[in-house]
Amino acid sequence: AQSVAQPEDQVNVAEGNPLTVKCTYSVSGNPYLFWYVQYPNRGLQFLLKYITGDNLVKGSYGFEAEFNKSQTSFHLKKPSALVSDSALYFCAVRFGYGGSQGNLIFGKGTKLSVKP
Amino acid sequence: NAGVTQTPKFRVLKTGQSMTLLCAQDMNHEYMYWYRQDPGMGLRLIHYSVGEGTTAKGEVPDGYNVSRLKKQNFLLGLESAAPSQTSVYFCASSPFVVNTEAFFGQGTRLTVV
Numbered sequence: 001a002q003s004v005a006q007p008e009d010q011v012n013v014a015e016g017n018p019l020t021v022k023c024t025y026s027v028s029g030n031p032y033l034f035w036y037v038q039y040p041n042r043g044l045q046f047l048l049k050y051i052t053g054d055n056l057v058k059g060s061y062g063f064e065a066e067f068n069k070s071q072t073s074f075h076l077k078k079p080s081a082l083v084s085d086s087a088l089y090f091c092a093v094r095f096g097y098g099g100s101q102g103n104l105i106f107g108k109g110t111k112l113s114v115k116p
Numbered sequence: 117n118a119g120v121t122q123t124p125k126f127r128v129l130k131t132g133q134s135m136t137l138l139c140a141q142d143m144n145h146e147y148m149y150w151y152r153q154d155p156g157m158g159l160r161l162i163h164y165s166v167g168e169g170t171t172a173k174g175e176v177p178d179g180y181n182v183s184r185l186k187k188q189n190f191l192l193g194l195e196s197a198a199p200s201q202t203s204v205y206f207c208a209s210s211p212f213v214v215n216t217e218a219f220f221g222q223g224t225r226l227t228v229v
Contacts, residue, residue: 034218036220043222094215102214106159109158
């Protein structure tokens with residue numbers, strides 16, 4: 001079954017420290033991977049995506065993500081966390097072929113808490 | 117730009133009542149999705165549509181019906197609401213090309229009492 005997993009329910013980081021939010025996937029064929037962020041009482045906002053090419057993808061608000069095919073991972077990173085980064089982060093995979101083509105499946109989300 | 121608009125934003129229903137949630141997008145997107153978000157469960161796909169007049173079931177379709185009579189609108193119906201359908205519902209749309217991101221509405225908070 002094709003799926004995406006976020007192994008941590010919550011990540012706590014001190015402001016100014018680097019942060020990592022983990023994501024692993026199980027997809028047949030080439031994966032299309034995405035990160036979204038959700039602030040309280042808001043919809044999801046797109047951060048970045050991996051389609052093909054460079055394994056390090058840069059996105060909005062200073063975030064980046066590293067695609068690792070051998071480990072089937074797509075971890076979200078930021079060199080220096082801000083308190084305003086505190087939010088709920090979702091990893092997602094989109095199916096590229098077959099009967100479910102176009103489907104967008106999400107992980108359960110990771111709550112990031114950045115303390116001053 | 118309006119993007120993806122959901123109506124209503126809040127609703128309280130009694131068990132057994134019916135209602136329809138409306139999602140409208142002005143980006144001429146082919147794909148549209150309905151998700152529900154519950155604590156600890158992330159976003160779960162209810163139904164989706166790959167174009168006008170077509171719909172398909174997602175992960176948790178039971179108790180819901182959908183229609184896509186016009187390309188810009190995707191309706192989610194609850195025929196007989198149950199407390200288990202208390203949730204936040206999100207609509208999203210995306211272009212046909214699968215390597216593009218989806219755009220989300222602001223959500224509808226539904227409580228069934």
